[in-house]
Amino acid sequence: MAFTKNEIRVGLFIVVPLLILMLAILLKLGYSIAGATMDVYLKTDSITSIKKGTPIRIKGYQIGRVVEIKPVYKPALHFLATMRISRDIELYEDCTAIIQNQNIIGDPTIEFRNPERRGGPLLAGDVIEGIEVVNLEVLLGNVNTLVSNLSSTVSVIKQITVDSRQNLKSLVSNLAGSVSNLNAILTNSQKDLGSILSSFRETAKTMNEISIELKRHPMKFLFSGKKDSTE
Amino acid sequence: MDQALVVIENLTVDGEGRAPLTDLSLRVDPGDSMVVFGPEGAGLGSLVAVLLGIDNEYRGKVYYKGRSIKDFNYIERHNHKRDIGYLHGDYGLLSNMSVEENISLPLEYHSELSADEIELIVDSLVENFGLGRCRKLRPIAMTGSEIFRTAYARAIINNPDLLIVDHAFIDHASINIIPVSDNMRRRKVDPNKATLFFTYQPQIFLDFADEFIMFYKGGMVFRGDRGAFLESENPYLRQFIQASRQGPMEMM
Amino acid sequence: MGRDMDFTVIPGRTGRRVIGFWRDVLDFRDFLRSIITSFQSLRYIRLRSLYAIVVNQIRFTGIDALLFVILIALMIGGTVIIQASTNLPRFGIEGFLGNILVIIIARELGPLVTALIVISRSGSAMVTEIAVQKWSREILSMEIMGIDTRLYIVIPRVIASILSITSLIVIFDTVAFFGGYLISLTTIYIPADQFLQALLDAFSFKDLVSALIKSFTYGTLIPLIACYYGFLPRSKFEVPVYVSRAVIRTLFLIFVINAFISVIFYF
Numbered sequence: 001m002a003f004t005k006n007e008i009r010v011g012l013f014i015v016v017p018l019l020i021l022m023l024a025i026l027l028k029l030g031y032s033i034a035g036a037t038m039d040v041y042l043k044t045d046s047i048t049s050i051k052k053g054t055p056i057r058i059k060g061y062q063i064g065r066v067v068e069i070k071p072v073y074k075p076a077l078h079f080l081a082t083m084r085i086s087r088d089i090e091l092y093e094d095c096t097a098i099i100q101n102q103n104i105i106g107d108p109t110i111e112f113r114n115p116e117r118r119g120g121p122l123l124a125g126d127v128i129e130g131i132e133v134v135n136l137e138v139l140l141g142n143v144n145t146l147v148s149n150l151s152s153t154v155s156v157i158k159q160i161t162v163d164s165r166q167n168l169k170s171l172v173s174n175l176a177g178s179v180s181n182l183n184a185i186l187t188n189s190q191k192d193l194g195s196i197l198s199s200f201r202e203t204a205k206t207m208n209e210i211s212i213e214l215k216r217h218p219m220k221f222l223f224s225g226k227k228d229s230t231e
Numbered sequence: 232m233d234q235a236l237v238v239i240e241n242l243t244v245d246g247e248g249r250a251p252l253t254d255l256s257l258r259v260d261p262g263d264s265m266v267v268f269g270p271e272g273a274g275l276g277s278l279v280a281v282l283l284g285i286d287n288e289y290r291g292k293v294y295y296k297g298r299s300i301k302d303f304n305y306i307e308r309h310n311h312k313r314d315i316g317y318l319h320g321d322y323g324l325l326s327n328m329s330v331e332e333n334i335s336l337p338l339e340y341h342s343e344l345s346a347d348e349i350e351l352i353v354d355s356l357v358e359n360f361g362l363g364r365c366r367k368l369r370p371i372a373m374t375g376s377e378i379f380r381t382a383y384a385r386a387i388i389n390n391p392d393l394l395i396v397d398h399a400f401i402d403h404a405s406i407n408i409i410p411v412s413d414n415m416r417r418r419k420v421d422p423n424k425a426t427l428f429f430t431y432q433p434q435i436f437l438d439f440a441d442e443f444i445m446f447y448k449g450g451m452v453f454r455g456d457r458g459a460f461l462e463s464e465n466p467y468l469r470q471f472i473q474a475s476r477q478g479p480m481e482m483m
Numbered sequence: 484m485g486r487d488m489d490f491t492v493i494p495g496r497t498g499r500r501v502i503g504f505w506r507d508v509l510d511f512r513d514f515l516r517s518i519i520t521s522f523q524s525l526r527y528i529r530l531r532s533l534y535a536i537v538v539n540q541i542r543f544t545g546i547d548a549l550l551f552v553i554l555i556a557l558m559i560g561g562t563v564i565i566q567a568s569t570n571l572p573r574f575g576i577e578g579f580l581g582n583i584l585v586i587i588i589a590r591e592l593g594p595l596v597t598a599l600i601v602i603s604r605s606g607s608a609m610v611t612e613i614a615v616q617k618w619s620r621e622i623l624s625m626e627i628m629g630i631d632t633r634l635y636i637v638i639p640r641v642i643a644s645i646l647s648i649t650s651l652i653v654i655f656d657t658v659a660f661f662g663g664y665l666i667s668l669t670t671i672y673i674p675a676d677q678f679l680q681a682l683l684d685a686f687s688f689k690d691l692v693s694a695l696i697k698s699f700t701y702g703t704l705i706p707l708i709a710c711y712y713g714f715l716p717r718s719k720f721e722v723p724v725y726v727s728r729a730v731i732r733t734l735f736l737i738f739v740i741n742a743f744i745s746v747i748f749y750f
Contacts, residue, residue, distance in 0.1 A: 010541045013549070014646055017653035025691070027683055041677060074672045125581065125680040283627055305523050313629025323624025326616070332535070337628045339532040340635070346531070385628075 037064065038124035042081040042097050042110065049099045049108045049132055056083050056097075058112040063089045066110070080127070083110065090114075091122035099132045146204055150175055153211050175207075235260050235294070236393050236425050237282065242291035244281065244449070250274045251449040252281075254291070261392065262422040266460075268433040269446035270471065270480060275429045277449075279397055282427075284311050296392075313341050316391030320398035322382035324370045330377075331357065331366050334385045341389070356384040360410045376407035383411045394418065394426045401432060415439045433460065434472070445471065447480055514711045521633035528631070533639045540643030544605040545650055552600055553662075556655040559596065560663020563587050568671040580673065581681025584660055589690050591745065593656040594648075594697040598705065598737045601648055602730060606709045609640060610729045613713025614722045622714075637710045645702030652698055693748045700740055708733045 003011075044050065047069055054066040064085030072078050085091070094115040099108060110130070122128075237259040244252040252274040259265065269275060280286035281293055284300050293300045295311060303311055324333050331353050338349045357366055360380040365373045373381070379399070387394065405412070418424045419439055428436045433443055443460040445453035445468055452467040460468070470478025567583045613636060616622050625632050664678055712729035716722045 006538055006542055009546055010538050013541065013545050013650055017650040017657075020653050020657055021691075024683075024686065025688075028686060028688070039680065070674055072672050072674075074670070080674065080677070123684050125677060125684045285626070305520065306527065309524065309629045309631055311629070312627050315627075317624075317627045319620065319624065319627075321620045321624075323620045323627075325621050325625070326619065327539070327612075336532065336625075336630075340529060340628070340630050341527075342529070 037084045038087050039067070039082050039084050040122060040124060041127040042066070042083055042130045043127050044079050044081060044099065044130035044132070046132075047079050047081070050081055050110065050130075051108075054081075054108055054110060056085055056110045056112060058089060058091075058114075063112070081130070085112075092118045093120045093122050093126060094118075095122060095128065097128045097130050099130050146207075149204065149207050149211075153207060153214070156211070156214060236263075236296060238292070238294040239281075240292040240294075242278075242281065242289055242293060244274070244277045244286070244289045246288060249280075249286070250277045252277050252289075252446075253449040255449070255451060257444075257451075259393070259425050259427065261425055263425040263442065264419045264428075264440040265426070265442045265444055266428045266430060266433045266436045266440040267444045267446065268430050268471070269452075270431070272448065273446035274449040275446060278446075279395060279429055282395065283315060283317065284308050313337065313389065314391060314393075316386040316389065316394035318382055318386040318394070318396050318399045320401070322378050322399070324378055324382055324385075326370050329367050329369055330362050330373070330381050333370075333381055334362075334388060337385065337388050352388065356388065359414075360384045374407075376403050379403055379408060380411055383414070387414065392424060394424070395429065396426065397429045398431070400428070400430070400435060412438070437461075511708075511711055514714070515707070517633050518637055518707070521631050521637075524631035524634045528634065533635065533642075536635075536639035537643045537646075540605075540640050541647050543608070544601060544644055545647030548600055548604055548647075548651065549654065551604075552597065552651050552655050553658050555596060555600070556593075556658035557662040557666065559592055560584075560588060560659030560661075561666030562663075563592075563659070564663045564667035565670055568667060568673075580678065581683070581685035584663070584682060585685040585687075585690060588659045588663075589656050589686065590693060590749070591741070593652050593659065594694055594701065595737070595741050597648055597651045597655050598697075598701040598741075599734065601644065601651070601701070602705055602733045602737065605644070605647075606705050606733055607726050607730050609706060609709035610713045610726045611722060613710055614716040614725060617714060617716065618719055618722070637706065640706040640710065641703055644706045645699055648702040648705075649695070649698040652694055656694075689748060693744060697741065697744055700744070701737060704736060704740070705733055708736070 042050075050066055050069070052066055052069060055062050056064040056066065064083055066081045067084045068082040070080050070082075072080055083097075091112060092114050094117070096113045096115070098111045098113065100111055235258050237257070239255055239257040242252055242255040242257075244250075250272045255274075255278070267275060267278065277286065281289055281300070282295075284303060287301050289301075295315075300311065325336070328336070334356055335349050335353045338344055338352065342349070344352075357363055360383065362377060362380060362384070365377050365381075370378055370381075382399070400408075400411075415426065416439060418426050419441070426439070428440060430436065433445075437457060437460075440457070442456055443453070444451060445465075447467055453463065453465045455463055463469075466478050467480060469475070470480050476482070563584065564580065567580060613622070616636075622632050622636070625635065660682060664673070664675070667673070709729055712725040716725050
């Protein structure tokens with residue numbers, strides 16, 4: 001049975017939109033019930049801290065990874081990182097994503113935090129603005145300066161006396177303790193990086209005072225044993 | 232009455248917008264060929280409307296094949312129209328359909344014939360009525376006689392027992408409508424078929440009709456065979472034929 | 484005397500208009516009844532005779548309008564996306580662009596603009612076609628063939644309009660989404676997969692049901708009103724009057740129904 005041109009055109013006109021409609025329904029259905037993961041997007045101005053594979057955590061528990069990073073040229077250059085995360089975790093649309101480091105020498109990570117006032121659930125395709133809380137290079141620079149200062153202080157003391165080794169030992173051990181405390185703080189509590197940095201400044205200030213005191217009254221300082229390092 | 236196709240008893244039609252008919256009685260048997268004529272307002276249109284079942288607002292009785300037209304239900308009314316062949320002066324070809332679509336429409340709509348069977352019937356009619364040239368054309372591209380022949384072919388496609396030719400068959404060169412004339416002559420001699428010609432020009436139908444009936448103001452004023460029609464001194468008939476101002480009829 | 488007449492003019496005219504409107508409503512109701520009565524003919528009608536009318540009507544209402552619909556969809560889709568991306572906060576635009584598109588185009592503009600196009604093209608053409616058929620006694624000729632003209636003329640047009648409007652709405656929405664997206668790339672960059680995902684997220688089955696109900700309602704009402712007015716003219720002189728009346732009243736009714744359906748679904 002031959003169809004006329006009209007019949008074929010009309011058939012296509014009915015069938016093609018019907019297929020589009022069915023495809024949309026299938027995508028929607030598949031989308032809703034299928035994946036154990038969903039993709040949400042992280043908007044960030046720079047990608048110095050994140051890369052493909054960067055883990056995504058909530059309260060330290062890993063819930064996904066960054067799978068793709070794309071530059072967006074308009075209206076101003078920024079980046080969209082596709083984060084594939086588990087659907088099992090309840091996340092809310094106003095949650096924050098903090099780009100941070102696990103510790104001073106560790107890999108970067110993206111930490112999710114749910115808002116206090118919970119709104120609608122976070123849906124696939126939602127975009128979250130990334131917040132970078134620390135510049136690791138500056139931090140490492142400060143630590144490097146601190147260690148150099150310590151090193152020079154120790155060598156000055158070494159030159160002054162060998163008798164006061166015992167006191168020096170305790171000073172060095174105090175300083176080492178100070179550094180390890182810093183490390184512990186960095187590891188356990190990256191929330192208050194401001195206070196960590198001020199702690200560094202305090203330590204550096206104290207070291208400076210020790211150095212000055214040693215230069216001015218070396219004997220008095222070494223044998224009195226009154227001054228000590230401070231965190 | 233049992234054998235009659237149409238029986239009209241004391242038919243009276245009146246009311247606004249319609250030409251009246253007064254106490255009309257008429258019988259049409261199979262094999263009859265009648266010309267019904269008269270001036271404007273004589274009631275020809277009203278009679279056609281009643282016969283076709285379009286107008287049911289009348290007094291008296293009208294039977295078609297023994298059944299009262301007024302008593303038909305919704306479906307029967309449509310089937311009644313289907314059974315009567317009807318050709319009107321405007322021809323009423325559907326302007327968005329080709330010749331073959333116009334001719335096959337009644338069968339496409341009503342019959343249980345297959346598409347192939349319908350095509351065979353249409354082929355035969357197209358050939359008989361000389362419509363091969365315009366078979367795929369729409370009415371806009373056809374000549375007047377082609378339109379007429381197509382409309383006639385459509386009117387008889389169901390092989391109706393009663394054919395009503397309503398103010399058609401005029402303004403055509405005889406040579407162009409030979410197939411129609413031939414078909415009407417065949418119907419005239421067929422004892423099972425009846426034809427009613429409603430017209431203002433009864434002379435045209437002398438070859439196709441046996442009986443002539445004249446109406447004036449809703450009443451029958453003349454009835455006779457071909458001979459009577461030609462020779463009668465009936466004042467109404469004479470005035471009508473001679474198109475004279477002198478006579479019993481007033482000009483509308 | 485003149486002052487007395489002034490007092491009666493306004494209420495008189497208002498009363499006449501109200502009575503006229505009410506008479507139209509009653510006439511339309513009778514027309515609908517006659518359509519419903521004509522369903523009896525479905526018992527014996529051969530549906531093949533309606534097939535050609537449905538195909539021709541879909542070609543005219545749907546396919547012939549396709550280019551027009553696509554162009555308008557492109558312009559509207561592009562405009563909505565550009566306006567949304569330039570006038571709304573740029574932060575997170577990618578996330579709610581899908582919502583904006585679904586709300587503005589799929590829920591409202593798609594069905595409404597498609598209906599407007601169909602009314603202005605096909606509705607007016609239907610009125611004219613039927614009026615001319617009536618005037619040239621084609622309809623009478625069909626009736627005398629035993630054809631139930633209410634069924635034969637109205638029903639295929641309703642079927643064709645429902646199918647055409649549904650297809651046109653889907654095409655309009657698709658073109659508006661993706662064509663608009665392509666146009667919007669000139670001003671703002673949104674990754675295609677992200678755009679599609681946002682659309683899918685924003686699209687709900689309620690939107691689908693609402694669009695289908697609108698398609699069905701418009702597809703039924705537009706040809707019904709067009710056929711009603713097509714049967715009314717008694718002379719050629721009246722044809723343009725009834726064409727104009729049919730278009731205006733259908734437009735008004737469609738806006739009212741669109742608002743009504745939206746309120747029912749989304750309020």
